[in-house]
Amino acid sequence: QVQLVESGGGLVQAGDSLRLSCVASGRTFDSYSMGWFRQAPGKEREFLASITWSGGSTYYADSVKGRFTIARDTAKNTVFLQMNSLKPEDTAVYYCGARRGFYSGASLRYDYWGQGTQVTVSS
Numbered sequence: 001q002v003q004l005v006e007s008g009g010g011l012v013q014a015g016d017s018l019r020l021s022c023v024a025s026g027r028t029f030d031s032y033s034m035g036w037f038r039q040a041p042g043k044e045r046e047f048l049a050s051i052t053w054s055g056g057s058t059y060y061a062d063s064v065k066g067r068f069t070i071a072r073d074t075a076k077n078t079v080f081l082q083m084n085s086l087k088p089e090d091t092a093v094y095y096c097g098a099r100r101g102f103y104s105g106a107s108l109r110y111d112y113w114g115q116g117t118q119v120t121v122s123s
Contacts, residue, residue: 002026002112004096009117012086016121020081022096022114029053033103034079035110036070038092038119045095047105049081059103086121093118 008020022034035050049070050059058070069082079096094117097110104110 004114006096006114006117009119011120017084022079024077032098035097036081037095040092045107050103088121088123091120
């Protein structure tokens with residue numbers, strides 16, 4: 001079955017950088033898009049960025065454009081989220097998702113999810 005496993009979260013200070021990884025397994029993802037979302041306590045899951053597996057086209061939420069970068073390594077079945085200039089409001093659980101087809105910013109349209117990785121940014 002499909003598995004998505006995130007890693008790379010942790011406790012950092014404001015202004016620091018982190019790179020999250022999501023290793024995908026269980027099928028071929030050529031026709032899929034991969035997305036990164038986050039969810040803070042008491043808030044809805046928020047779209048951050050998406051990338052098409054085959055072509056590598058990227059899409060970003062306005063809130064993170066210029067600070068976060070999504071990339072994938074198809075040989076390693078891994079999707080990355082590089083996060084720079086982190087702020088305390090970036091504190092959340094970060095999730096990797098996969099959906100068949102083109103990118104979407106709607107979490108309900110994703111078919112598979114990882115377990116999440118906690119990112120905490122102190123001021």
